[in-house]
Structures are given as structure tokens and as C-alpha cells.
Amino acid sequence: MKILIENASILTMNSQKQFVQSGYLFIDKGNVISYGEGSPPLELEFADYVINESFAVALPGFVVGMGNILHYLFQFVEDNTVFDMLSTLSRVEFETVLEVSLASLTFHGVTSVVTVVRSVDEKFLQTLATASTNNWTRVRAVIPISLLPTAQEYEHVVKTWFKGVVDQDAIAKRIVSLGILIENKNDLSRLSKELVDAINSSKTFVYIDSEVFAEGLPLTREINNIVLLNPRPQTTPCIYTSVSDWKLGCGFMSYDIGMLNPRKLLPLLHKALGNAYNTVSILSHENPLNNRLGSSSIREAEQADIVIMSFREPPHGPIPLTEHCIVNALSNGFYTVKTVIVSGEIVFDNGLHLFVGEEKIRRAGSIISELSRKLVAE
Helix, strand or coil: CCEEEEEEEEECCCCCCCEEEEEEEEEECCEEEEEEECCCCHHHCCCCEEEECCCEEEEECEEEEECCHHHHCCCCCCHHHHHHHHCCCCHHHHHHHHHHHHHHHHCCCEEEEEEECCCCCHHHHHHHHHHHHHHCCEEEEEEEHHHCCCHHHHHHHHHHHHHCCCCCHHHHCCCEEEEEEECCHHHHHHCCHHHHHHHHHCCCEEEEEHHHHHHCCCHHHHCCCEEEECCCCCCCCEEECCHHHCCCCCEECECCHHHHCHHHHHHHHHHHHCCHHHHHHHHHHHHHHHHCCCCCCCCCCCECCEEEEECCCCCCCCCCCCHHHHHHHHHCCCCEEEEEEECCEEEEECCEECCCCHHHHHHHHHHHHHHHHHHHHC
16 A cells, blocks of 8 residues: 655654654555655656555554553553453454454554463463454564473474464564563573574573573574564663663563553653653663564664554644654653554544454443442352
């Protein structure tokens, strides 16, 4: 689909041209083709879909994690009972709940989710992969290595995960992907040459505590896709899970499920860091870059995971008109999501999720209400 965005500001997260005050952005075949100041060239005006949005900013979509997406819609339930409760649902009901959970994040500007899932249950893994595909939100399911006793078990999990993908484009465009979590030194006993080969063959990302990484040498060095957690000293790619430890150039993700919501996460980061640009950059640039997931900048030939935030009806204060004011508004969560684009596909526009309709959202509400009622009755 050819998409033209015009009259919007553009926060590129691209050091060559960081900010466009008022300009255009043209997307085709899932990638950014061109962008710039002012009006688009004449040949770009015949797009399939035109978004003319002044008092708005386009920027790379938010990447969040590492809370368990299972728990996001069930924050009223203790962690150890969520899975048991959801296991009573049919596959269709489970899929509905997961799709709406992902859609609720899309409403806040999220295009990618890294979620730690402490289960290798076939029904759950397949349903999450299906929900990700149907919702067209990037999901990387990160499974603790402690749940994978052998390389054969890991290969079975990979097959189970991808069996849930209903659109093969979702694999080619990395809408769905897998990760493994190595949390402590005891986990190293699970790591073998056979497992490392299987991990590399499936292009799985391994999230590993930096001290454990050093302890596991030389085997950990053979893993192709490593993301270091809480490294001291800083090295990349890296993710910090404590905001007080965060360092420039690294991503930040929390195990707190509430922090999957950017409207909660952005103000928390802004308050802790005291820097609005760094705050927005973590979700739109550092997290995509360090996870190698989604778009880390807006530039020609880059895949198009883009959100358009409108300030026409700002939640607080006057309409922000300068780069400084726009970044400050975003870092405080003062924005309205106008449009969400993932891999060049419009997922959300003008208050409507185009992949998850209102009927499904209402159905999920009924399912959750019924589960809540049963929980109270017990």
C-alpha cells in the first residue's frame, strides 16, 4: 500500500535530519521511500491512502516490554492464578482476550511488544502467535531457558510457536519472533552446543544477564543474537530493567506489567531521567535498536513502523508547535494516537483498530467480566 502523510511534523530519530517542522512522509511496500520539508513531490500525491494531519507528529512506533502480556488485562488477579484462570477458556475466547490485550497497547502507540512468557503450553504459544498475526502487532515471546530442558524441547517450542501464525507474511516481516531468557548462573547448565546451534538456526534472540554472559564464556560467545541485560560497563546491544541504572544508547524495559503502557512508562522515565528527548528516544529509538525489532528511525529504505500523534485536541495545555514542546508533550504522555502503521500496514486510524473490531472488544469485555465474577465467587 502506498501511504502519504503530509502537513505533519516528523521526529525521525535519525541524526542526519532529526526533526521536520512541517513536511511529508511517503511509504510503499512496507518501507519509507522518502520524507522531507514542505509539500510532497507531485509524483507522490497519487497514494492509495493520504493522511493530512496538521498539529501532529510522526515518529517511530513505541517498543515496550518485558512484562507478561497474559497479565496485562488481568492486573486485578494474582500472578500465580492468571494462567489457571485462562486455561478454562476455549481457544477462540483465549485468542479474543489476547488480541484485545495487544490492541489496547496499540491504542497508546505501541507497535512492538517484547513479553516474557513463563509457559511453554502449546495452546498459549500458538494462540499468542495467532493473536499477534491477527492484530498485526509485533510480538517477541521470550521464554526462560529454565523451561527448556533440552535442545529437542526448544525445537518443539519453535514449531509450536510458528504453527500459530496464520499469515506467512508475519514471519517474513518479523511480526512474530522468539527469544530466550537466561536469568542466572544456574540457567547456564541448560546451555549446550546443540541448543546454541538450534537457537542460531532459528534466529532466536537471547536475553542474558551481563554477569551470567561473562560466566558462560566461551559458549555464550557462540550465540548470534545476544541482548545483554543490565551490563556494567555499558556495551551494546543492551537493555536495562532498572531506570536508575539506565545508560544512553541502551533500551529500557520493565517486568512491571503496568509499564507496558507508554502513558505510564513515559512520565516515569521523564521524571527519573529529567530529559524529555532521552525519554521518547528510549521507546522510539533505543528499544527498537537494541532489540532489533521494529523501526529505530525514519529514514529512506527503513521499514515503516510509525505512529502519528495528534495534538489537535491536547489532553493538557496548549498545542505544542516546536520540537521542544512536542517532545515534552510526548514524554509526559500528553498525546492522542491518530494513526498506527506496522510494516507499512495501517493498523489503527481515527480511533478505530482496523484489525480488531469493536465487536471483538465487547466480546473480550464479557469474557473478562465473567472471569472476574467467578474469581470473586471463589
